[in-house]
Amino acid sequence: MQQRSSTVQEPPGAVPAYRPTPPPAWQPRTDPAPLLPDTEPLRVLGTDAVADADPALLLRLYAELIRGRRYNTQATALTKQGRLAVYPSTHGQEACEIAAALALEERDWLFPSYRDTLAAVARGLDPVQALTLLRGDWHTGYDPHEHRIAPLSTPLATQLPHAVGLAHAARLKGDDVVALAMVGDGGTSEGDFHEALNFAAVWQAPVVFLVQNNGFAISVPLAKQTAAPSLAHKAVGYGMPGRLVDGNDAIAVHQVLTEAVARARRGGGPTLVEAITYRIDAHTNADDATRYRAAGEVETWRAHDPILILERELTERGLLDEDGRRAAAEAAETMAAELRERMNADPVLNPMDLFSHVYAEQTTQLREQAAQLRAELEAEGEA
Amino acid sequence: MQQRSSTVQEPPGAVPAYRPTPPPAWQPRTDPAPLLPDTEPLRVLGTDAVADADPALLLRLYAELIRGRRYNTQATALTKQGRLAVYPSTHGQEACEIAAALALEERDWLFPSYRDTLAAVARGLDPVQALTLLRGDWHTGYDPHEHRIAPLSTPLATQLPHAVGLAHAARLKGDDVVALAMVGDGGTSEGDFHEALNFAAVWQAPVVFLVQNNGFAISVPLAKQTAAPSLAHKAVGYGMPGRLVDGNDAIAVHQVLTEAVARARRGGGPTLVEAITYRIDAHTNADDATRYRAAGEVETWRAHDPILILERELTERGLLDEDGRRAAAEAAETMAAELRERMNADPVLNPMDLFSHVYAEQTTQLREQAAQLRAELEAEGEA
Amino acid sequence: MTTATTGPTADRTAGNAGKGGKAGKAKPATMAQALQRAMRDAMAEDPTVHVMGEDVGTLGGVFRVTDGLAKEFGEDRCTDTPLAEAGILGAAVGMAMYGLRPVVEMQFDAFAYPAFEQLISHVAKMRNRTRGAMPMPIVIRVPYGGGIGGVEHHSDSSEAYYMATPGLHVVTPATVEDAYGLLRAAIASDDPVVFLEPKRLYWSKSDWSPEAPAAVEPIGKAVVRRRGTGATLITYGPSVPVCLEAAEAAQAEGWDLEVVDLRSLVPFDDETVCASVRRTGRAVVVHESTGFGGPGAEIAARVTERCFHHLEAPVLRVAGFDIPYPPPMLERHHLPGVDRVLDAVARLQWEAGS
Amino acid sequence: MTTATTGPTADRTAGNAGKGGKAGKAKPATMAQALQRAMRDAMAEDPTVHVMGEDVGTLGGVFRVTDGLAKEFGEDRCTDTPLAEAGILGAAVGMAMYGLRPVVEMQFDAFAYPAFEQLISHVAKMRNRTRGAMPMPIVIRVPYGGGIGGVEHHSDSSEAYYMATPGLHVVTPATVEDAYGLLRAAIASDDPVVFLEPKRLYWSKSDWSPEAPAAVEPIGKAVVRRRGTGATLITYGPSVPVCLEAAEAAQAEGWDLEVVDLRSLVPFDDETVCASVRRTGRAVVVHESTGFGGPGAEIAARVTERCFHHLEAPVLRVAGFDIPYPPPMLERHHLPGVDRVLDAVARLQWEAGS
Numbered sequence A, B: 001m002q003q004r005s006s007t008v009q010e011p012p013g014a015v016p017a018y019r020p021t022p023p024p025a026w027q028p029r030t031d032p033a034p035l036l037p038d039t040e041p042l043r044v045l046g047t048d049a050v051a052d053a054d055p056a057l058l059l060r061l062y063a064e065l066i067r068g069r070r071y072n073t074q075a076t077a078l079t080k081q082g083r084l085a086v087y088p089s090t091h092g093q094e095a096c097e098i099a100a101a102l103a104l105e106e107r108d109w110l111f112p113s114y115r116d117t118l119a120a121v122a123r124g125l126d127p128v129q130a131l132t133l134l135r136g137d138w139h140t141g142y143d144p145h146e147h148r149i150a151p152l153s154t155p156l157a158t159q160l161p162h163a164v165g166l167a168h169a170a171r172l173k174g175d176d177v178v179a180l181a182m183v184g185d186g187g188t189s190e191g192d193f194h195e196a197l198n199f200a201a202v203w204q205a206p207v208v209f210l211v212q213n214n215g216f217a218i219s220v221p222l223a224k225q226t227a228a229p230s231l232a233h234k235a236v237g238y239g240m241p242g243r244l245v246d247g248n249d250a251i252a253v254h255q256v257l258t259e260a261v262a263r264a265r266r267g268g269g270p271t272l273v274e275a276i277t278y279r280i281d282a283h284t285n286a287d288d289a290t291r292y293r294a295a296g297e298v299e300t301w302r303a304h305d306p307i308l309i310l311e312r313e314l315t316e317r318g319l320l321d322e323d324g325r326r327a328a329a330e331a332a333e334t335m336a337a338e339l340r341e342r343m344n345a346d347p348v349l350n351p352m353d354l355f356s357h358v359y360a361e362q363t364t365q366l367r368e369q370a371a372q373l374r375a376e377l378e379a380e381g382e383a
Numbered sequence C, D: 001m002t003t004a005t006t007g008p009t010a011d012r013t014a015g016n017a018g019k020g021g022k023a024g025k026a027k028p029a030t031m032a033q034a035l036q037r038a039m040r041d042a043m044a045e046d047p048t049v050h051v052m053g054e055d056v057g058t059l060g061g062v063f064r065v066t067d068g069l070a071k072e073f074g075e076d077r078c079t080d081t082p083l084a085e086a087g088i089l090g091a092a093v094g095m096a097m098y099g100l101r102p103v104v105e106m107q108f109d110a111f112a113y114p115a116f117e118q119l120i121s122h123v124a125k126m127r128n129r130t131r132g133a134m135p136m137p138i139v140i141r142v143p144y145g146g147g148i149g150g151v152e153h154h155s156d157s158s159e160a161y162y163m164a165t166p167g168l169h170v171v172t173p174a175t176v177e178d179a180y181g182l183l184r185a186a187i188a189s190d191d192p193v194v195f196l197e198p199k200r201l202y203w204s205k206s207d208w209s210p211e212a213p214a215a216v217e218p219i220g221k222a223v224v225r226r227r228g229t230g231a232t233l234i235t236y237g238p239s240v241p242v243c244l245e246a247a248e249a250a251q252a253e254g255w256d257l258e259v260v261d262l263r264s265l266v267p268f269d270d271e272t273v274c275a276s277v278r279r280t281g282r283a284v285v286v287h288e289s290t291g292f293g294g295p296g297a298e299i300a301a302r303v304t305e306r307c308f309h310h311l312e313a314p315v316l317r318v319a320g321f322d323i324p325y326p327p328p329m330l331e332r333h334h335l336p337g338v339d340r341v342l343d344a345v346a347r348l349q350w351e352a353g354s
Ligand SMILES: Cc1ncc(C[n+]2csc(CCOP(=O)(O)OP(=O)(O)O)c2C)c(N)n1
Pocket: A115, A154, A155, A156, A183, A184, A185, A186, A187, A188, A214, A216, A217, A218, A279, A283, C054, C083, C107, C111, C114
């Protein structure tokens, strides 16, 4: 304790005229201007900028979108056949899902939310493995290290600090690995969003946060979620750049994410990207979206469909013809048929797995309980 | 579930040229410009603006600062005498503490953090009651409703959502009550800070958040806490105005807070205020600040002492003379003497209180346990 | 605890389970409807009651338990909040400070965890902290437990956390009638109540009448759902129907089982439970929550302390395994079912005793 | 669990408590120093060990347990984080995913609550979720318990929450030696360990030598701290010295008490505990945490299940009252002390039994 007598006890005498000084430690820490997002979401399709886009990339995006859409319809169909416990569709959001997957290098990591099975599949994950959680035979159906895809995160925004920690660890180790973490508009309200972005900025971790603003958190519209000018504006409060992009413009999302990933990789720190998009389907197959939104709103967004606007652009520029369309559709159909077939097979289950991975080594207690279940199963088998 | 066939299945035919449209739902929700704080913290003392300040208010602030400083030194002395378990001093931060208390009307509510006993005292709370927590005879030593001061909050930032909820409830009830919540720079990193500010903005709750940025969270300097241009810049991410003020300039803090309170009261919603200040003492009497900061830094800030700069201003303008100074010092001395004397009396303790307020009605279990303790105490008494 | 005033407390004993007390004419209602009705009636009677949470307004909650409340009472009384559980509960604390009675919905058990600090460090302690000056009449509704095929994080049984926290009441209904009565009592209580709703009973039915809700149960009273003499099954919430079924099945094997539905874990009704165990001399505690450090530990320990010389065998526990809640396709192996209850009953050392 | 390799496991039995095993020449070290040394040695041996938390760097922690680590290993290995517990633990999860072994410090027990969701929903479940592909070798150090005159929120005993969560190990040392050994073992473990440090023992001393640390204890083994024949005191952490003192005092009254220090609450060493209780026929569980739904409930319940016919009296519990932790001036009335332990021993129905 450094206890001094209060200033008031000083003898007054000749008081020097007080001239204002700024508080000693104060200095503007960074210029906020470059951190603020543009006022309009970035668009490439239909603008002059599209001329610079790589035709091969545009076609790749197109094929992936077609496949992604088909994946969504197929997975939804599987819920109706009882083959999936639940499916949160990304119909309408495919541009974000695909761009997120394509923006990353192989060594990078993807941190998907519960909705983002499509991004995982687009990154190369086997669709059946991607759907394990939603089929219900196990929680995570893949080894996250294999494709560097973290488990799909159901507790909202909790995956964001994981992405920060992983990116930070990679950087400490000298690996130029970037983590891309996905979250919904609703998820930005969680404390974990805040803490993750703050850690990322303080640590200058190589991480990119992609907020898919699809207008709703289940039934709650964005206006009840935030009063911010945009979600991207949150970035400035952490000292990182915020970018705003049309989330249905696949090439625009790809561009913004690729830039953010490159920036992170060269040590430039994290970026927050808000992609404006829309969830065409209900929240999940179990949800009834008519309870909270008008059909007209959905129709408006169908006119801004990510496939539609890319397809028109490609067609207009002569990059896509009937054959190209058919080839993409057929590839998607093949994927869907295979998925359907494989998902129609009952998964092989071993109830004893329940005890195998709780700890590295089974505790005595778990051994006892495993023995109990084994005995029960044997008795059942005999009966 | 609204399952439609994918766009790709549409027959291509004559494709209309794609012209960019913004995503349908998109519109800039608010103009961020007025939300952004000024780049320099607001100062009044020593600037032309001081001419507009009410001399009576300046003198009131002076007297309160003197009293506040004396309160800090007295409370610190009480820790050395073993009369307080611990004391987190606001030496150097008195301008914020006093201004926070004075900016509020009687019907308003103050939500202090663990450090802000002085703000509570300046609002009219009996100093002994304010120090109950730190003396250790009970947790909260006062009825919060009496002076509309919430319990001092030890878990950092957790009091912020309380302030929002209370302000919201008051507004729903039609009462024009404002809540002012205090938090430290470190506390802004907590998820509760984020969630509280977001709720406040979405609900347009009449609440003012005052961040005392005193440069440290215990030993952790601001640079390890945030990379933001300023903490006030966080406001824009919630859609509320952020204000930056010299926290040692009592009249400037008072002005910013008074404006924010008035704005909240007339339905204008919440404001985030960052006051740049400095903790001259160690974190608490138990802390050794020399482990993490240089003495020189402390000295720089002593030159910017809130009392010093106000005193000079008042003296220069002829508002304060030797007599005035003496009167303020004597009033402070009287307060300190009384506090010392009252704190030297052992508090009256009743161990049975431990069971009295856990629930509205004692459970059977607690009645049994209370009986056990009573028996023990009686046995002790006999022994 | 305060008891709301819609009627005298019904005497609920054996055989009364799952049946409406009085109104024979009523058409069946679900537990979800009874809960909705409890909130509706409380909101109509008391303007300080506010419902809040994620999707509770327009949507009526993901389980439709708050269906229609926003329409009837307005969005200020039944509010869709931003998606942040600590913020929801923290705001509720502030609202309670200003005299409101917030009823908070947590969407699923595991999504209540972000609010843990607010719950433990404020909700549970505020009354005590302020010597009674700031009571916290908050109800925290948590759909809990499994058996609905929910994916990870949608089937936790978190009651052990809340039980271990002084200052909270922990209440859970097992019948449609109790859902109404206990929730009314919880809302009327001046203390915070963690109100655990067994998800898989949401659609269970009884001929309880929403139009003439009979009794509002006081919090803290267990009830004997089935009389028996051989052993006592002590249980609550989603396991009550399992135990009643097990008791029926046990009859065939010559065991006459008593079933006690705790209804309230805190406060704990030692009197009813111990009276039963002293009568039967044997007891099994049954719950879905994991066993180790679970609710059954406290129940077994306190029953043993109080009834030691009446016990012919140790109090046994049938609980979920000590594992993270399983994925949907495996959950049936985890959940305590009739067979596992009967196995435990069989281990009650029938040879040794009376 | 993995055992680190600094030496053979010492045989610790009666009378060994609080004394260094081998190095008689060593000067006394405190538990805080032993903990610091454990981290230092682990960091020196294994570059993947990272210490992180609030004030752990420059300051060396508010209890100085991480003193000097930042200086020796750099700020990247011992990192002052922003003030956000969920963020700290969440970041640690990500670091563990990339192969690091984070050792997280929570500043005080109650300040671990903001990290509850990360702990329960991720740290505890990640290995299981991924079928072992993503282990979580994270140590969460939590200073816990009272007796230091701490103001509200600084003296919680939160072990019941962690015990009830499958996937976590819960470990707590009572001696300087164990502080070193158990923390080394915790850091070496591939599973997450909630490492509870009894604050008021931070400055307790022994002639344990930081220069030649003897044994690294495996996690999961209880130890008999004092041999006796009349009854077993089952305890851990801050209550171990209390029980040893009580056992001494009991001698005068003719009771020969055995004292078992659990050291690990999860996994639980049924073998050691039950062997002792079967020998003595009577048991009292002693801990600071509140009693209702507390650790003692599980301990009493499982000991009774396993040793029922060896018990001359019910297993009794001496615990903190079921109240929020008291303010400093009243805490002595709350904490289980020697007298309360002896009172419980007296109630072990000595007339009735052997
Ligand atoms: C912590 C937490 N709280 C609540 C939920 C329940 N829940 C699942 S999805 C959802 C809405 C998410 O909205 P948003 O973040 O916008 O993502 P979207 O569903 O639109 O992709 C909610 C509330 C959850 N999964 N986790």
